[in-house]
Structures are given as structure tokens and as C-alpha cells.
Amino acid sequence: MENEMTASAECAQPAPEKKKKPIRIRPAQIILNAVTIILLLFTLFPFYVMVINAFKTPTQFLVDPLGLPTEWVFNYFRFAWEYVKSYFVNTIIIAAAEVVFAVIVNAAAAYGFSRFRFKGRDALFMGILAIMMIPGVLTLIPQYALVHNMGLTGSLFGVILPQIASPFNIFLLKNFLQGLPQEVFEAAEIDGASGVTKFFLFAVPLSKPILFTVGLTTLMGCWNDLIWPRLILLGHEDLYTISVGIMELTNMYGNESFGMGVPLAAYCIVSIPLLVAFFCTSKQFIKGLSAGAIKM
Numbered sequence: 001m002e003n004e005m006t007a008s009a010e011c012a013q014p015a016p017e018k019k020k021k022p023i024r025i026r027p028a029q030i031i032l033n034a035v036t037i038i039l040l041l042f043t044l045f046p047f048y049v050m051v052i053n054a055f056k057t058p059t060q061f062l063v064d065p066l067g068l069p070t071e072w073v074f075n076y077f078r079f080a081w082e083y084v085k086s087y088f089v090n091t092i093i094i095a096a097a098e099v100v101f102a103v104i105v106n107a108a109a110a111y112g113f114s115r116f117r118f119k120g121r122d123a124l125f126m127g128i129l130a131i132m133m134i135p136g137v138l139t140l141i142p143q144y145a146l147v148h149n150m151g152l153t154g155s156l157f158g159v160i161l162p163q164i165a166s167p168f169n170i171f172l173l174k175n176f177l178q179g180l181p182q183e184v185f186e187a188a189e190i191d192g193a194s195g196v197t198k199f200f201l202f203a204v205p206l207s208k209p210i211l212f213t214v215g216l217t218t219l220m221g222c223w224n225d226l227i228w229p230r231l232i233l234l235g236h237e238d239l240y241t242i243s244v245g246i247m248e249l250t251n252m253y254g255n256e257s258f259g260m261g262v263p264l265a266a267y268c269i270v271s272i273p274l275l276v277a278f279f280c281t282s283k284q285f286i287k288g289l290s291a292g293a294i295k296m
Contacts, residue, residue: 050264058259073261080249080266086238087245088270094159094229094241095222101164102218103211109165110173111199115185125174132167144231156239158232163222169214176210177203212284216277223274242270 053061054076055069113125143162144153152158180203188198204211226243233239240248250263 050267053260054264054268056259056261058261061259061261076261076265077269080262080269083249083262084242084245084266084270087240087242090156090239091223091242094156095219097156097160098163098222099215099218101160102166102169103215105164106166106169106214107173107204107207107211108199109170110177111203113170113174114177115198115203116195128167128170132171140227140231143228147232153232154236154239155232159229159241163218163225163228166214166218169218173207173210173214176207180206209284212281216281219277220274223270246270 049066052068053065055072055074057071057073060069060071113121147153147158147162150158152161184202184206185198188202193201224243225241226247229241230244230247233241233244237248246263246266249266253259253262
């Protein structure tokens, strides 16, 4: 009996606590964190300058461009919005069309290269990759001549059409699609699914992360594009995009008499949609980039 009580008492005793290992901070980690913080500050500093100077009078802007405003001016934002709101609509139409068509066209092309075997497939894909090596500036004149011959200059469709297909997006999507389980597509083929059915019912749902990445990068490129819309829409001010409209606004009001309050307020306004889009899709965007890197 005594032996049983002794055994139960020993079992009731708490187990000895494990000693926590001290956290070792390596010098390399400290240097890496310090460099990351410095790069972050360099990245955020222009945004800080943009925001604080959007509320300053011309005198404050010239005297102290880096300090906080002593007198906050909010009318700049109202004036800037009245100027850019029509350009907002044009840009949203162009961006929505480019994102939808870019995702569909590039994904379909990548699906064809990754899932079908046909004569000349590798040579054609290498030709598409070779286009990535050509600077975009060199293709402006041929693209403009093509759009002009099609009668699309001065129209939103002329801005949208050449921006849909992207060699880089095809390359990114192809590498991702090649890593999808082959068994899924083989099972669908046994069940009688066509190539189009397999693309929309299997390839697209399984590729959502990389499709979000393609869509967001296309949106950013469209939103920030200046040269191509300016070239195609020259003389059609009612069709200008945000980038072109803000350039005109800066030329008119970005001087010593008016200060930079109105243009900087416009920059702040047009930055909001991109920030919202990134925060809403950042998880999928990062996941798509990571997955695409692993597949490569």
C-alpha cells in the first residue's frame, strides 16, 4: 500500500521545466535588418514628402519642403479631384479591360504551351521569350504604325489592344501550369473533357495565385503608363488617362506661383486605388510570386 502511495506521489510531482535556450542574435541578422529598415525609409520618404506638401501653401513649400505644414490647405484636393475625375473613369475602363483580357489571353497561351504538344512549339516559345530582350521603347513606332493602320488612334481600344499580350506573363504562367498535377488533367480527359473545359474548370481555379499576380502587375502597369496613352490619345483630351492628365495638370500648376499643392494632391488621390488593390490582393499576389519562383 505504501509503495502504491509513494508511486502516486511521484507521479503527481510536476515535470521539471525545460530550460529555454537563449536567443542568439547574429551580427549578420542585425546588419540585414538595419539595411532593410534603411531601404524601407528610402522607399517611404518620397510618399512622406508628397503627402505633407499636398497640404502646403506655395510659400510653405518653398521655405520648408520637408517640414510639416504650419497651415493645412485642403482645397487642393477638391480642385485636384474635379480635374482628374473624368480621367479616373477612362483609366478604370482601360485597366479593367486590360486586366481581364490579359489574364485570359496570357493564361490560354501558357496553357497551350504547357499542356499541348505540336510541331514548332519550343521554337515558338523561344521566339516569345526573345521578345522580352527587346526594349519596349524600340517597339513604340511599329506598334503605333500598326494601331494607326487599323484606325484605332484616338480611341481607348487603341490603348488597350497592344498591352494585352505579355511575353513575361506567358513565361510566368507556363512555368506555373507545368507544375500542376498531370493526373488531374488525365482524369478529366478520360471523363471526356475537352481542352477548353480542362482549361476553365481545372487550370484556372488551380492557378488563382499566379493569376492574381498577373492581374495586379497588369493593373499597375496600366495605371502608371504614360508614353503609350499620350501617343495614342494625343489631341483627344476627353479620353486622357490619369497619368497623362496629371502630367498636364503639373505643367499648368506646378510652378512657383501656384506651388505643387494641386499636382501633389492629385498624386495622392490617384495612388489610393492602387494601394487598396494591393492590400486586398497582397496575400494572393505574394503567394503567386512565391509559387511561380518555386515552379521555375
